[in-house]
Amino acid sequence: MRIDPYLYFDGTCAEAFKAYAALFGGEATLMPYGDATPCPGSDATAPERIMHAGLAIGDQFLMASDVPPGTPLPAAPHTFVNLGVDSDADAERIFAALSDGGEVRAPMAETFFAHRFGMVVDRFGTGWMVMRSKQGC
Structure with a gap:
């Protein structure tokens, strides 16, 4: 990771x-x-x-x-920690755990740059991005 x-x-x-x-x-x-x-x-x-x-x-x-x-700058935090994971299963598991009690900013989904990508502010106020990149991105 x-x-x-x-x-x-x-x-x-x-x-x-x-x-x-x-x-x-x-x-x-x-x-x-x-x-x-x-x-x-x-x-x-x-x-x-x-x-x-x-x-x-x-x-x-x-x-x-x-x-x-x-798009207006979203409410704090303005810094996110990006977690680059190796599998879709890890992306889903980690995103679900961080989302528990948090605020999802972008639901876990496939994008043009990632097999799985989601953004969440956890219940402690920390911003997280969870991503399984596509090759070359």
């Missing part, structure tokens, strides 16, 4: 990750919304906002994004 922090921003992700890259070393990978297929049902566009950012720091990885165009 891999554990990576995931940060949320409201339009300042690129600026933050350039600063983090300068501070921690390395090069930030930035994928703007303008380079991606528009979100279904969304008329809002903000091509400069970041859909996904990554920065390798030693053998760890920091990830982030701006909230989607037209």
